[in-house]
Amino acid sequence: MPDISELILAMVEPLVAHPEDITIDISESRDFMEYSLQVHPDDIGRVIGKQGRVARAIRTIAYSVRTKGPKRVRINIENNAA
Numbered sequence: 001m002p003d004i005s006e007l008i009l010a011m012v013e014p015l016v017a018h019p020e021d022i023t024i025d026i027s028e029s030r031d032f033m034e035y036s037l038q039v040h041p042d043d044i045g046r047v048i049g050k051q052g053r054v055a056r057a058i059r060t061i062a063y064s065v066r067t068k069g070p071k072r073v074r075i076n077i078e079n080n081a082a
Contacts, residue, residue, distance in 0.1 A: 004062055004073055008035060011058050016043035032074040033067070044079040 005024045013019045018040035025036040039047050048055045059075050067073065 004033070004065055004067075005035060007065065008037060008058065008062055008075065011061065012037065012039070012047060015046045015054065016040065017046075018043055028071070031071060033071050034074045034076060035062075036076045036078055038078045041079045044077070047077055 005026060008024060009022065012022060016022065016039055021038075021040040021043070023038045025038070027034045027036070037047070046054070047058075049057075055077055062075055063073055065073070
């Protein structure tokens with residue numbers, strides 16, 4: 001299975017001012033591999049972008065990666081409590 005967390009990290013790291021605060025938690029459900037992206041509160045706007053365009057682009061790229069099996073990828077963007 002491709003390492004989607006590395007792909008997400010490669011896309012998000014150049015966008016944020018606090019790359020040391022990026023964490024990606026992976027959970028698995030029956031239908032999805034869920035990646036919860038957490039960033040510093042100052043960087044949440046940079047990751048989401050105006051009208052969600054940056055987040056939509058990140059999700060489009062991550063969702064296009066072929067995975068083995070029927071599970072799909074889901075990305076949740078959260079901010080860390082400071």
